[in-house]
Amino acid sequence: MKAIAIFDIDGVIRDVGNSYRRAIADTVEHFTNHAYRPTLQDIDSLKSEGIWNNDWEASQELIYRYFERRPPTSSAVSESLSRNQIDLNYDDLIAFFQSRYRGPDPDNPTGYICSERLLCEPSYFQQLTQTNIGWGFFSGAMRDEALYVLTGKLGLVSPVLVAMEDAPGKPDPSGLLMAVEQLNPDNSIPVVYVGDTVADMYTVQRASQQQPERSWMGVGILPPHVQLNSERSQAYRQTLKAAGAMMVLPSVEQFAAPVIEQVATAS
Structure with missing residues (x-):
């Protein structure tokens, strides 16, 4: 991995x-x-x-x-x-x-x-698997509401998911640590957490404090509603960077497998 x-x-x-x-x-x-x-x-x-x-x-x-x-x-x-x-x-x-x-x-x-619109395709996760990148989800949504999109709309099969019922809310890193542990406990493997809020970036920072022996990185995604206005989009980008995001992208699919590999190698 x-x-x-x-x-x-x-x-x-x-x-x-x-x-x-x-x-x-x-x-x-x-x-x-x-x-x-x-x-x-x-x-x-x-x-x-x-x-x-x-x-x-x-x-x-x-x-x-x-x-x-x-x-x-x-x-x-x-x-x-x-x-x-x-x-x-x-x-x-x-x-x-x-x-x-x-x-x-x-x-x-x-x-x-x-009425929720998907922001990625199932093929995105297939590419991660083919590139030997482990993946999962940590969300503050209720489990059945998260699975509504992950298995119901995206068609993912038994994805690793830590939801509201499973762990304290962000920025407590417990849920992130749980998801990583389910995928691979080897602390030599770098971890990237991809989120769209300040709480997500703070979660990565706290995970790093709890497990400093592992490399932790936060990547920000601009949610669609802020991209309707360039000034607001830029302000949101700066907010995520100030909270610790190493990069901020307009869509999760731009954080493709080659980019993840490059980031992981640099870490």
């Missing part, structure tokens, strides 16, 4: 700009009584802090921040609230979010998940 490549899923393997992120916006709008709907840039700004990988928690945080900074009324009486004054039930938030993302029937997806 020449190298190990572990992939995030959302924003790397599938486009979630109109699914997970739309569900965040719907949830925040609902629980702020339709007073505030975050834009994709608002959500990116929150996630750039590196600790809001869980979209339920991200939704909750955006709701809290809205009420905390809510401007005063015309009577100059402040309407801002502290967090302990905000009546927000986390279980209700999750249920609402899931009703949008998965749909009302959890066993029969009809929500935004059904």
Whole structure:
């Protein structure tokens, strides 16, 4: 095995700009009584802090921040609230979010998940296998939602996957370490983690701190929604690099087997 490549899923393997992120916006709008709907840039700004990988928690945080900074009324009486004054039930938030993302029937997806666009082809992973590059996935998505795309849409057979139920959320590196261990525990094999958020890059850094004997690298992928604007795309690229990405690419398929081999050799 020449190298190990572990992939995030959302924003790397599938486009979630109109699914997970739309569900965040719907949830925040609902629980702020339709007073505030975050834009994709608002959500990116929150996630750039590196600790809001869980979209339920991200939704909750955006709701809290809205009420905390809510401007005063015309009577100059402040309407801002502290967090302990905000009546927000986390279980209700999750249920609402899931009703949008998965749909009302959890066993029969009809929500935004059904419209997600693939960002790579099955042949990409076949090429990695043929080049003796081990590969797997570490995602903050629920296992069945991750498998919906990996096995359901991409047709991958029994891929190595560490999902939400299996490990603490990013930037805790436990899930990344678990995925690597399943592929090959030999610490002489370099590892690349491919993700689209600051939390992904921080995860690589923490993995390196826990296992300094192995070579760890982070590669950033620009999610589709930021590529609609060149200025925003460049800003997002710089954010990922500042968080530790050794390179940032517009699509995961550009991180092809020869590039991975070159990176692994250089490490």
